[in-house]
Amino acid sequence: MCNHHHHEQVASQMNRREFLTRTSLAGVGLAALSSLLPQSVLGDTNPKPVLPHFAPKAKRIIYLFQSGGPSQLELFEYKPKLQQLFGQELPASIRGNQRLTGMTSNQKSFPLAMGKFEFAQHGKSRAWVSELLPHTAKIVDELCFIKSMHTEAINHDPAVTFVQTGSQQAGRPSFGSWLSYGLGSENQNLPAFVVLLSRAREGDQPLYAKLWGNGFLPSEHQGVIFKSGDNPVYYLNNPGGMDKVSRRRMLDHLAKLHQAQVKNVLDDEINSRISQYEMAYRMQSSVPATLDISKEPEYIYNMYGEESKKPGTFAANCLLARRLIEKDVRFVQLYHQGWDQHGNLPNDIKLMAKSVDQASAALIKDLKQRGLLDETLVIWGGNLVELTTRKAS
Template identity: 60%
Template sequence: MQNPQPQLANLLSRRMFFGQAGSALGAAALASLAESPLQAAVRQSAAKAKRVIYLCQSGAPSQHDLFDYKPLLTQRQGEELPASIRDGQRLTGMTADQTTFPLTPSKFPFAQYGESGAWLSSVVPHMAKIADDVCFIHSLHTEAINHDPAMTLLQTGTQQPGRPSLGSWVSYGLGSENADLPAFVVLISRGSSLGNQQPLADKLWGSAFLPAEQQGVKFRGAGDPILYLGDPAGVTRKSRRQMIDAVAQLNRLEAKSIPDPEIEARIAQYELAYRMQSSAPELVDFRDEPESTFAMYGEEAREPGTFAANCLLARRLAERDVRFIQLYHRGWDQHLHLPRDLSRQCRDVDQASAALVTDLKNRGMLDDTLVVWGGEFGRTAYCQGELTADDYGRDHHPRCFTIWMAGGGVRPGIQYGRTDEFGYNVVENPVHIHDLNATILHQLGVNHLDLTYRYQGRDFRLTDIAGGVVKDILR
């Protein structure tokens, strides 16, 4: 067995180096929000977007019932999907035992909207009104066929847990523009669907091996936005400040004996929490919003924790220069009774999603705010289970699905990529998850190839060893 003492000495010397470097960086970060050498290094060009609002629809919305109109499915309703189209695709455990795969059109009628002529279904009438403000990408694809690995891939660039999330990479590379709020905020809402509500794990907004302060800060939907934000009875701001200073002194003493970047991260988090005691209550207090705001977003925007309220909160966070705002809305996993449950889900998100884009546009913020709307994969063109005229379900489909993007230098009013007449395979301009993430970083002025972090002897990046910017959708 190898003597552990030299290894321990090397470890301590490395930890000392990184700890001392972390102390210097931590002090600088608290003193100023000026761009760091890291931030300067990863910037490739002038950013078109200053911030991102990511409206993540957990559970996989059906592109066939929302955005990707396929009249052939109506013409050939109930017929078998040709084996040449399916081409031996991997199936989930839910449909692996099916002997037939009947083509299934949407129950909801489609129409074209705006000068762009985008096809949208009747279940998203508010999104139809912003058709000329968004770019629909119909050719997204992924390798993952089940929810947890697919969502992990979408948010971290790999199906395996243990990698930093997109928001954490952005926070790490670009830092914060507001010392009183986190650079990365997470908001979660539960859908009205009676079907599956896929769980969401902290790994989706975690920082993994990046510094701990880069992880997303999850706001609660009721009460204080963050636990223990208020001071206990009898504790004044002055005594709280004294306590924070004393804890910081103890942490720095520990850092001298056992240097560790995580100690500096802890100091920074204490400082941020102290400042948020003043900034967060004002942020989540909607009483200063005019009635026209609630008419735009819908009455549910008055109800903390709803998707509509989170969209309004996202706009308020964007106004305060929060860098990355991640909304998750659960409930899109509709294997059965899709018409019923999809209608419920769309009532949750349709008006507020469109209102957010319109609100940003009216305030002159859409040009430098990138809005992304979509889930982890798509839904099959065939029915899962029994097919009737008014009821059907769809299984997972990673080969193609639709998302939309708005603002942040993305070309509005275009449809990019194309699927075959069955809506089953991409036939034009495929876009992988890595391409999507590379494009998001590009709009923030970051080259995805340069934003790396060395861990366990390897340079990691969000897009792993793939990805390319989708330049055709950019202004």
Template identity: 65%
Template sequence: MDKEIIEHGFSWNRRRFLSAMSIGVGSMALGSLLMPDLLSGAGAEEGWAPGVPHFAPKAKRIIYLFQNGAPSQQELFDYKPKLREMHGQEIPPSVRGKQRLTGMTANQSAFPLVGSFVDFKQYGQSGAWISDLMPYTAKIADELCIIKSMYTEAINHDPALTFLQTGAQQGNRPSMGAWLSYGLGNENNNLPAFTVLLSRGVGNGQGVYSKLWSNGFLDSVHQGVQFSKGEDPVLYLRDQDGMSRESRRIMLDQIAELNEKSYLEFGDPEIASRIQQYEMAYRMQTAIPEVMDISKEPESIVKLYGPDCLVPGTFAANCLLARKLSENGVRFVQLYHQGWDQHGNLPYEIAQQAKDVDQASAALVMDLKQRGLLDETLVIWGGEFGRTSYTQGELTKDNYGRDHHPRCYSIWMAGGGIKPGIVYGETDELGYNIIKDPVHVHDFQATVLNQMGLDHKKLIFKHLGRRYRLTDISGEVVRNIIS
């Protein structure tokens, strides 16, 4: 190290410190600010460097409208008139097979089928059947790819949710947004590459935990940043009273110098990540208030999303913020809307949940399209698994519930190079088993990465002697839904 640097230590500012280092820790730390995994050797064995797509992407960003708790496909997108015909009859053993049951229905003596209380109509050129609970979504049928043949391996909420978001049913794995941040880097240096927004409806709300947007074993710079509905959208971002921007800058410069010295001594790449996080927080202090401000949105946009978009913390408000974050370069915006876990009182609760999300979900797609952003933005809507065709508990005239069902469920995708106006996959006449074009969770994940220009078999990180990827050791891109 330059002798003058050692002698004068803290009298040097950060700019002078870095400029004096033509090679060594200064350059390495600076490089890590631009490409966090530059020093990790990640991707070298695959002939690929993080921050560069494997091939030309069809989408630049993703907005994932996750419906936490598992929406019932029979009430939304998977129309089954046969269920109504057989309402109250025992599900045939040939249909049910030897499916694993949850503890909530394992002791039931009977499993009567229950037809949906809601009517369906066909929409768009594809003739997609969409529930009367989703009138706004029905209007954008020609923009949607409705997948009715999703299936998963987990039967309970936490492992199923974790599996869909991280590719494993246990924790401590990088989430999908973290993998995308690692694989593609950041598009806007003033905002994180991966953000999370939470909202809650009237129904039973399953828990949402930070492990769902964790960086896992990737550098911590890739973890999702949760935004709150309060006065401070990002906690601990605001300067304390009495601290000026100049004071904050001086403090960060000196912390950076200490961290850079520590990196030279210990070689821990997490130190470089910490430097970048401090710098990102400083830049976010200016960028976040502007992005989170919806007061300048025209009346036409408020009308499009509905009046709830003016109420912080609602699903509608989060959809509008997702559009603003996305158009400002945030690569992955994850929304979680809780309340879809309807084991009982389903007719009332699902109607309220649908009302919460229907208008804003459709508005987001239309808003992106009118701004010329839909083609390069992949929008995803769906939960962690489906619901049973039989009722949980007692079946009455006006009330019923549905238990967890991993064998099949429905989601939709729009934009981002996905074929619009199609329905993919098919379930049997009772909506219990897939009979055409099954899509496993890992297939879904592989397809999402593909649209972003990443080969899921090459997006690998070596950890504790093992090569990890989002799709584990399986998954195939669903080519028939790609335009």
């Protein structure tokens, strides 16, 4: 009797939220299906093809996110007028009704500042680039400078969260999670969404898992962090005393238990867990080979710079991003910390620019020489500035 009562309790756990979730997803699924089916199937006697205004090219994305907010006045925004206006008060027409941060709430004066570094025009596009980015200056014709993006967020954390998820509030799916959910994976042995972390200096804004989280999407679509070192993915290796055969047998039995549980509680998240366990099993052989850069030729290291030989650096992560794209990973996200500069910007930004300039440009050139740039969108941006490659955009 006790066991029977327990099963009845479990079976009744399809509560109101679960019911609404399932029925709403079904409705969305039917709407999506109707948009994919030929109109003739749906009874439309005058079908109208729905096509984009140009053929899509991009199949994969590499997002080089510069966490903290690179100063556009020192990098890509040439503002010679500011040299004439240096020290003058910011016009009220520019500031408008913008909120003030906690750091500036007591300020009574807002003098205009100017960039400290020389600018020059480069390439056929005659794009303005700072002297801090000599390698980037050589590839400007491969880039699209986006200067129209903005957000109402006035502090780093909500601004970064907004750029990554479309909302200043935590909890929504990240950019890469949406791509994983909408487009799926092209390689069943690697995650569709991979995250790589690096930093050039200490004392910067922290990063949180919410930035690559799945939000309300199934958990299999969250970003998977690949670390430097012998164990690049948490809990990927078999525990002591368990070999590959035992691991396979354990996962098979666990899948049966989970499938039985799904029938009782109707929770799709259980299926996501099964998918994650299976992915981890396949990754045991695919990840070490993918992340092994020891066999890269010397000219590649020269292209990306000496830092590319040091695991965990931005340059090494750019090289890994290329290798992951070659393996058809859908979305590779690099977070590079150190761009939050206030009191020592002229010196700190030299360090930060040097840490990313050569490797960023090398990644573009490397993808191009391998025929991957046409199908790969590379985004370089932070809280304040955005660049993207032309060809796949």
